[in-house]
Amino acid sequence: MTTRTLRRWFVVHKWTSLVCTLFLLIVCVTGLPLLFSEQIWDTFVGDDDPPYEVLPPDTPNANLDVIVEKARALYPGQIVTNVDPDDDEPAVLVSMAPSWQALKDDDKYPDRNSSHWIKFDARTTKMLEQSRPETELKPPGTWTGLIMGICRRLHVSLFAYLPGRLFLGLMGGVFVASLVSGTVLYGRFMKRLPFGSVRRDRAARLTWLDLHNLLGAATLVWATVVGFTGLVNELQTPLFGLWRVTDVRQILKPYANLPVPSQDHLSSVQAAFDTAARAAPGNEVTGLSFPGASFGSPVHYVLWTRGATPLRARLFTPVLVDARTGELTGAYPMPWYLRFLEISRPLHFGDYGGMPLRILWALLDVVVIGVLVSGLVLWAGKRKMATDARLRALGYDLDDADDAAVPVLTAEAVR
Amino acid sequence: MNAVSPEIPVPSRPVLESRPSVAVWPWPIALGALTAFGLLSALLGQHGIWLALSWAALSIPLIVTVACLLRAWRRTSSVKGGQS
Numbered sequence: 001m002t003t004r005t006l007r008r009w010f011v012v013h014k015w016t017s018l019v020c021t022l023f024l025l026i027v028c029v030t031g032l033p034l035l036f037s038e039q040i041w042d043t044f045v046g047d048d049d050p051p052y053e054v055l056p057p058d059t060p061n062a063n064l065d066v067i068v069e070k071a072r073a074l075y076p077g078q079i080v081t082n083v084d085p086d087d088d089e090p091a092v093l094v095s096m097a098p099s100w101q102a103l104k105d106d107d108k109y110p111d112r113n114s115s116h117w118i119k120f121d122a123r124t125t126k127m128l129e130q131s132r133p134e135t136e137l138k139p140p141g142t143w144t145g146l147i148m149g150i151c152r153r154l155h156v157s158l159f160a161y162l163p164g165r166l167f168l169g170l171m172g173g174v175f176v177a178s179l180v181s182g183t184v185l186y187g188r189f190m191k192r193l194p195f196g197s198v199r200r201d202r203a204a205r206l207t208w209l210d211l212h213n214l215l216g217a218a219t220l221v222w223a224t225v226v227g228f229t230g231l232v233n234e235l236q237t238p239l240f241g242l243w244r245v246t247d248v249r250q251i252l253k254p255y256a257n258l259p260v261p262s263q264d265h266l267s268s269v270q271a272a273f274d275t276a277a278r279a280a281p282g283n284e285v286t287g288l289s290f291p292g293a294s295f296g297s298p299v300h301y302v303l304w305t306r307g308a309t310p311l312r313a314r315l316f317t318p319v320l321v322d323a324r325t326g327e328l329t330g331a332y333p334m335p336w337y338l339r340f341l342e343i344s345r346p347l348h349f350g351d352y353g354g355m356p357l358r359i360l361w362a363l364l365d366v367v368v369i370g371v372l373v374s375g376l377v378l379w380a381g382k383r384k385m386a387t388d389a390r391l392r393a394l395g396y397d398l399d400d401a402d403d404a405a406v407p408v409l410t411a412e413a414v415r
Numbered sequence: 416m417n418a419v420s421p422e423i424p425v426p427s428r429p430v431l432e433s434r435p436s437v438a439v440w441p442w443p444i445a446l447g448a449l450t451a452f453g454l455l456s457a458l459l460g461q462h463g464i465w466l467a468l469s470w471a472a473l474s475i476p477l478i479v480t481v482a483c484l485l486r487a488w489r490r491t492s493s494v495k496g497g498q499s
Contacts, residue, residue, distance in 0.1 A: 183443075186439075186443070187439050187440070190437075190439045191436045191437070191439060192436050192437065193437065194437050195437075195439075195441075195442035195443070195483075196442065196479065196480075196482075196483030196486075197483075197487070198483060198484065198487035198488075199487075200487050200488065200490075200491040201491055210487075214480060214483055214484075215480060217442070217443040217446065218446055218476040218477070218479060218480040219450075219476065220443065220446075220447055220450075221446075221447040221448075221450040221451055221454075222450050222454070222473075222476075225450075225451075225454060309461070311458060311459060311461060346458060347454060347458065352457055352458055352461070353457035353458075353466050353469050353470070354466060356466075356470045357457055357466075357469065357470060357473070360453075360470065360473045360474060360477070363477050364473070364476075364477065367477065367480060
């Protein structure tokens with residue numbers, strides 16, 4: 001490699017790193033509490049759900065139609081929007097709203113939320129809990145909720161919604177570029193140095209450089225994977241949008257202009273769940289949205305199913321069941337880019353291998369913070385020298401030592 | 416400005432140049448492969464032995480890092496202070 005190409009790599013590494021370091025520090029620090037959010041909630045807030053009735057473990061779940069009827073009886077005149085069995089509790093969440101139009105109008109008022117939910121015991125159909133009515137005062141927020149909320153929003157979007165997500169996605173891409181260029185530089189710097197040596201008997205700068213190299217080399221693959229999957233995650237809104245305007249629009253075209261039928265005359269919800277389970281064998285049905293929902297068709301139940309094995313648990317396959325007749329319209333596996341997105345999620349969250357994996361994730365995250373900080377120290381140190389050189393060029397009388405330092409360190413940078 | 420002066424690596428350069436070049440990549444590749452194996456074994460295996468292997472594989476890069484740091488710090492403190 002010529003000095004010239006090396007210098008180019010150095011410039012790439014410097015600028016890509018500088019651009020993304022601040023945001024990466026934010027993401028790395030806020031990511032730590034998010035890794036353990038379940039445990040943090042359990043410890044500081046606790047589960048405020050009413051206890052479930054103790055029933056024999058093989059008690060079958062009740063017919064979902066009974067639960068939907070109960071919800072309707074509680075709010076006559078309202079519409080049911082979603083029916084979602086809980087993943088790991090024997091509960092069914094029924095979401096309702098005054099009308100589809102009211103839900104649509106919510107977009108215009110940031111503080112309005114017309115939808116509300118009712119939680120039922122899936123086995124006894126007893127009502128367990130309801131969402132807080134909107135007229136009621138908000139319960140005082142907990143510190144945990146406040147801090148976790150801030151961390152989550154900073155981590156995902158820097159409080160800037162979709163533009164923030166896309167920006168952080170871009171930073172993820174820049175981070176990957178900085179890792180690649182850093183790897184090239186590593187190959188040059190370490191030519192005469194055994195792996196893992198940290199020279200502490202020489203200049204402080206060399207200690208920082210060795211630290212940067214060691215920590216960077218040890219976490220390179222992890223940082224690349226988490227950085228890249230973070231980028232993919234930030235693209236979920238446009239990717240889902242792409243799917244909606246292509247495949248989904250194509251599938252729903254024949255039905256797009258039909259009126260939404262009254263909910264009094266729809267086919268059975270329980271039968272729709274059963275039909276979907278048969279249409280997507282090996283998958284479990286995780287929820288149903290009623291005809292007229294913003295993501296769906298005016299005349300179909302949309303049922304979300306997902307793989308039953310842990311690896312495929314994030315691969316969702318929507319199933320359409322005609323809500324007028326109860327007949328299956330079809331199951332629609334997601335396109336490759338959304339499958340890729342779903343697979344890349346666990347690799348970003350580190351939530352697929354129990355508590356030890358989360359702890360390792362946290363430790364690796366801390367090491368990456370070390371890489372970022374040591375990189376910043378190296379950059380700041382060099383800047384100081386460059387400033388000194390400029391000052392000297394302007395005729396300021398600096399220490400002799402600096403005269404030697406500048407050329408050597410610039411040479412070191414490209415060596 | 417004096418803070419800069421101890422940072423000059425000039426005296427070390429001749430020593431560096433005379434050192435034979437070493438193989439750069441075996442360690443980073445090994446640690447990277449272990450990381451990749453650890454990430455995938457938990458994802459594809461999901462339980463039992465695969466989880467344990469994943470934890471083991473992912474901790475090795477961390478252990479190696481800590482070992483290198485300990486070695487560096489112990490070596491210098493023994494040179495400087497002669498405590499050991």
